[in-house]
Amino acid sequence: MNRPGPQWLYRYLRLSRFPVLQALLAGVLHAWALSHQGSVNGWLQVLALVWLAGLVAQSPRVMKAALIGWLFALAWLVGSVWWLYISMHQYGGMPSVLAALAVLLLCAGLALIYALAMALVRKVSRPATVSIVGFSAAWLLAELMRGWIFTGFPWASSGYAQVDNAVLNAYAPWLGVYGIGAVAALLAASVATIFFASKDTWRQLAVAWVAIVVVLGLHWPLRHDFTDPAGTIKVALLQGNVPQNLKFEQETMLNALHWYLNELLQAQEQGVDLVVAPETAIPTFPSYLPRGLWEGLRAEFAAGDTAALIGIPLRTDATGVTNSMIGLAPGQALYQYDKHHLVPFGEFIPWGFRWFVDMMNIPLGDMDRGAVDATSLWWRGQRIAPNICYEDLFGEELARRFAVPGQEPTIMANASNIAWFGDTVALPQHLQIARMRSLEFQRPMIRATNTGVTAIIDDQGRVQGMLAPFTQGVLVGDVQGRQGLTFYVSWVSAWGLLPLWLYGLVMISFLLLRTRTRVSN
Numbered sequence: 001m002n003r004p005g006p007q008w009l010y011r012y013l014r015l016s017r018f019p020v021l022q023a024l025l026a027g028v029l030h031a032w033a034l035s036h037q038g039s040v041n042g043w044l045q046v047l048a049l050v051w052l053a054g055l056v057a058q059s060p061r062v063m064k065a066a067l068i069g070w071l072f073a074l075a076w077l078v079g080s081v082w083w084l085y086i087s088m089h090q091y092g093g094m095p096s097v098l099a100a101l102a103v104l105l106l107c108a109g110l111a112l113i114y115a116l117a118m119a120l121v122r123k124v125s126r127p128a129t130v131s132i133v134g135f136s137a138a139w140l141l142a143e144l145m146r147g148w149i150f151t152g153f154p155w156a157s158s159g160y161a162q163v164d165n166a167v168l169n170a171y172a173p174w175l176g177v178y179g180i181g182a183v184a185a186l187l188a189a190s191v192a193t194i195f196f197a198s199k200d201t202w203r204q205l206a207v208a209w210v211a212i213v214v215v216l217g218l219h220w221p222l223r224h225d226f227t228d229p230a231g232t233i234k235v236a237l238l239q240g241n242v243p244q245n246l247k248f249e250q251e252t253m254l255n256a257l258h259w260y261l262n263e264l265l266q267a268q269e270q271g272v273d274l275v276v277a278p279e280t281a282i283p284t285f286p287s288y289l290p291r292g293l294w295e296g297l298r299a300e301f302a303a304g305d306t307a308a309l310i311g312i313p314l315r316t317d318a319t320g321v322t323n324s325m326i327g328l329a330p331g332q333a334l335y336q337y338d339k340h341h342l343v344p345f346g347e348f349i350p351w352g353f354r355w356f357v358d359m360m361n362i363p364l365g366d367m368d369r370g371a372v373d374a375t376s377l378w379w380r381g382q383r384i385a386p387n388i389c390y391e392d393l394f395g396e397e398l399a400r401r402f403a404v405p406g407q408e409p410t411i412m413a414n415a416s417n418i419a420w421f422g423d424t425v426a427l428p429q430h431l432q433i434a435r436m437r438s439l440e441f442q443r444p445m446i447r448a449t450n451t452g453v454t455a456i457i458d459d460q461g462r463v464q465g466m467l468a469p470f471t472q473g474v475l476v477g478d479v480q481g482r483q484g485l486t487f488y489v490s491w492v493s494a495w496g497l498l499p500l501w502l503y504g505l506v507m508i509s510f511l512l513l514r515t516r517t518r519v520s521n
Helices: 007-012 019-038 042-057 062-081 084-091 096-124 132-146 158-162 168-196 202-217 250-269 293-303 389-393 395-402 426-441 487-495 498-520
Strands: 228-239 274-276 307-316 320-328 335-338 377-379 382-388 411-416 445-449 455-457 463-466 473-483
Touching: 019 042, 019 062, 019 158, 019 426, 042 062, 042 096, 042 132, 042 158, 042 168, 062 096, 084 096, 096 132, 096 498, 132 158, 132 168, 132 202, 132 498, 158 168, 158 426, 168 202, 168 395, 168 426, 168 487, 168 498, 228 250, 228 382, 228 455, 250 274, 250 293, 250 307, 293 320, 307 377, 307 382, 307 411, 320 382, 382 389, 382 395, 389 395, 389 411, 389 426, 395 426, 395 487, 411 426, 411 473, 426 445, 426 455, 426 463, 426 487, 455 473, 463 473, 487 498
Parallel strands: 228 274, 228 445, 274 307, 382 411, 411 445
Antiparallel strands: 228 473, 307 320, 320 335, 377 382, 445 455, 455 463
């Protein structure tokens, strides 16, 4: 088969040897690009997808392409979320073998989605090639499916690797993280086509070059400020650094409670407009606190010039048991935000998995969900929208709060406790997720966490200040609110991710129909 370019290059780029091993190595590279030492490398992520697309292009059968996709995703997911093992074994007390097996089975199950995606790519591609549009559309559908199935687990989605990429992150306020992942896949398939397509597929080569030029060239016109300044407030973000294995012991609880209460009250004396304490900073129901403490705290903030957002579990007849943020502000009624997107096994127990939960010594319970379109805390001219822990993975849900004109949040506030996962890449990965939300919404995101990463992120996804993880401290800084809607928020707040689903399904359906017509002829 004649190929364009120097023949020696293709001898080194042959992917027909040891494809199983290469698929695993490509998946490891993909995980490395997303989370190596807490940093991301967008171009390395694209390179991993180039490798995957090349392997699929040189897979002669659909089942082999599916195996390649499954192995790639398995290595990528295990390499990205292995820290789940720590929560189950180190803090949950599950035997190490069973904890490791649970993580492996989770990743293996999710990897089946990508196996199906690569099977579709092989189905809609000509022999010895890979469909550029088909690869991008199938990848998009796989990412959307992982973010939806079984309440969704989109951690380490491919688009997060582009948060620092000065070219591809320009797509964030237009298409969101899933759209960025699809664009990266389109770029990767185009590069793979140039290197691995045969010379007689000149049309596909032309499409590949056009796609590369368009994707890279749109970087400049896509750079646009959709939002305008909406005033500045001074915030204090608390990081208690309470060890997870001691969090629910009485002495530790009392010491942590004393520290948080002291810092909450000191913030009033420092001229801070808003002080934020992390998820379950107060780790028990208000009725279980020492007599008069909760009432006294509310009275202090009712009389001062500072507002507070405090993580606390609540239990009422109206809302049930909720993982909540309480807002205390002078002259205002008590504000309450209840977490909407609950964590499986941590905040609700999926049907049929009680036996699995009983194997761990973690205080779990079935909690009740809050409203997806919750209102914001209005304070000092800002509308502050809380979200709790991994809720910030679901930008399409956070966008629902922008649907009502005049009530759009000007500042996003995340309260987290991911001490369950130890000193691992989970902490910087969560920071990257929050930064992507800032890029999508062009809103600042403030993060108050138990062990890290507590940070102030501006509307362009840049970290303006942060505390070192696993230290006790207070981060004080100015935050500029923003008003206006990005293109992404405009459509996702109205239709959710439906436009991306439709695009992927229409493209794949069209390509399947064309393939069937070609075969029948």
